[in-house]
Amino acid sequence: MAHRHSNGGKGHEAAGIREPRAGNHRNHQGEWFSRFAHETARLAGKPIAFITAVAVVVIWAASGPLFEYSDTWQLVINTSTTIITFLMVFLIQNTQNRDTLALQVKLSELIIAMRGAQNRLATAEDMTEEELERLHQEYSHRADAARETLEELRAARK
Numbered sequence: 001m002a003h004r005h006s007n008g009g010k011g012h013e014a015a016g017i018r019e020p021r022a023g024n025h026r027n028h029q030g031e032w033f034s035r036f037a038h039e040t041a042r043l044a045g046k047p048i049a050f051i052t053a054v055a056v057v058v059i060w061a062a063s064g065p066l067f068e069y070s071d072t073w074q075l076v077i078n079t080s081t082t083i084i085t086f087l088m089v090f091l092i093q094n095t096q097n098r099d100t101l102a103l104q105v106k107l108s109e110l111i112i113a114m115r116g117a118q119n120r121l122a123t124a125e126d127m128t129e130e131e132l133e134r135l136h137q138e139y140s141h142r143a144d145a146a147r148e149t150l151e152e153l154r155a156a157r158k
Helices: 028-044 047-062 071-113 119-126 129-157
Strands: none
Touching: 028 071, 047 071, 071 119, 119 129
């Protein structure tokens, strides 16, 4: 059973979590971009976005004979796809960063709330590559040992 730490009902600030106050000025440009990036990435992942992209390519390809497959005709699709790809990289990266951070916060909460868990793992994303590699090896050995123990217990029951 998980052990939840209580802050005595004193709210998030007693637990070390600061809530935004009415007088605080947030970075509205960054907030706007984050919302825009999240919504754009969400829409880009919908089937209609793919269907629209396919339709644009089909229309472009079908217009080839009309434009005699000219360099300009090819440049239109190349430039369009390059610009869209370039911009989408930043939008999707922003959304990915936000989602990863949210996941890390959720995992940290679970680790901290679990009795017997190693709280140092709550901030594993801040560790160096070498520290993470050592932890990975340590947990791989622990998993192997647990698997062997489980196999021995199963064999003993037969």
